Amino acid sequence: MSERTAPFYCPYCGEEDLRPSEEGRGAWECASCNRAFRLSFLGLLAAGLRRDDAETGERSGRHDDD
Ligand SMILES: [Zn+2]
Secondary structure, X not given: OXXXXXXXXXXXXXXXXXXXXXXXXOEEEEOOOOOEEEOOOOOOOOOOOOOOOOOOOOOOOOOOOO
């Protein structure tokens, strides 16, 4: 499961001048309105389809090879 969710437009000002933030995975910065925000995948809508290998911690930059 990838968290590489890239926004096309800034949710605040609507501009496209977005770049990944150094704040971490899923964090983006808008050069137009100087806002930083984070996108996070909350999960699939159908309960019960979640898999154990799904990444749950957005701050964990490693793979769990358990
Ligand atoms: Zn913006």
